Amino acid sequence: MSEKSLEKNEIFDSYFKNLSDRERAVFEGGISLGALFHQFIGTPVSEKTKKSLEIAMSESLKNQPFIEDVSVSIVGIIEDGKYVSLTGEMLDVSLTVKTEKNRALLRLKYIKELDYPLMYVEKI
């Protein structure tokens, strides 16, 4: 498991006694997806700079408690020589949360039928 210091802190743990391990996993995953979206939406991005933004988004989220892995894809083609502000529609994010007893796979993905960038639990 992770060596993040908060995860091994007793005071930290004491705040989560009312949650099951599964509930904890989806709670922490939800926080991280909400954080990712609202931290980075609006960032100027072009084809040239996509990669560095995907990496930074993923790396920054790995700092959060119980986040084992994050993969960020900025989807769609941005016209040559142009840049846009990052929107939720452009994001395809997979996030793995690892708690004591569970590993959950969460997703942020634009769902066309909903016209909405949906955050959901793909597997737990």
Place this chain on the structure above:
Amino acid sequence: MSEKSLEKNEIFDSYFKNLSDRERAVFEGGISLGALFHQFIGTPVSEKTKKSLEIAMSESLKNQPFIEDVSVSIVGIIEDGKYVSLTGEMLDVSLTVKTEKNRALLRLKYIKELDYPLMYVEKI
């Protein structure tokens, strides 16, 4: 219950069949706390403008699925004539999530012993 259109959408619901009602509540609550923090941290704020920011933060979060109520306090005194960038340490947020069978009270609060603005489930 809320009249938000997403909450009554079948396609939307189909993505959450693998979560219990309690899990759903803490997942949606986690998303909204992560969103609130990362959307508004950095906003210029002074004693004069605290109130309008608290209101806008709270109102914006009420748009999110299953969020029944939000109360935001920006704590601490900002020196007269000065402004600061909003930090997580300054936030005391209570958020009520209402799903079909549960009502959960979530909290974002700076915990001194952890030196960390903690997001947790106060009651469910």
Place this chain on the structure above:
Amino acid sequence: MSEKSLEKNEIFDSYFKNLSDRERAVFEGGISLGALFHQFIGTPVSEKTKKSLEIAMSESLKNQPFIEDVSVSIVGIIEDGKYVSLTGEMLDVSLTVKTEKNRALLRLKYIKELDYPLMYVEKI
């Protein structure tokens, strides 16, 4: 003029001796428009919560040095019961910068021909 404490600070002033009063006005105005856009883009907003967000955006920007007045309109109709993430296309902002010798009117507005939310100086 404003009673903001930074504006009356000698150390602060010493960093701006290489700018004319007009240059100072457009520099400070540019900072504030860039700040406004990147702070608030992504905020959940609906018809019901538009007004509180417009007020908070405007109030928060008035804290910044030399910003005398700000008016924010979130344009376009958001479908009933729905919410969206605030985008640059939805913003129409007028900002008045007041320096010692100049008053500048700046604007952030979506320009259809450019398909771009443009920041420019309307009058100086």
Place this chain on the structure above:
Amino acid sequence: MSEKSLEKNEIFDSYFKNLSDRERAVFEGGISLGALFHQFIGTPVSEKTKKSLEIAMSESLKNQPFIEDVSVSIVGIIEDGKYVSLTGEMLDVSLTVKTEKNRALLRLKYIKELDYPLMYVEKI
């Protein structure tokens, strides 16, 4: 000069006829510094993830009109195994703006005497 498409657009240019070339340089530089600050403040960052965030911040800003170069340093040591939310105090940014007739060097740097992350024009 840059090959960014907006910079070569006549409609775009028509909005800036009331600014001198120097004024244009400081205006565009101001926008980009304000943008950088308010886009990225709050991002989770640790010693391990500093570098990727510095790169993404710098790359994203190079997309903006007239921004020739950007260098971002996240200063200060973050305790091992911990992460923090990025603050303005941690930023040391140098930004080069290149307009038709001017090259300006702008800076964002925490000034201890002011207890303020200052944005200023270092050289023009």
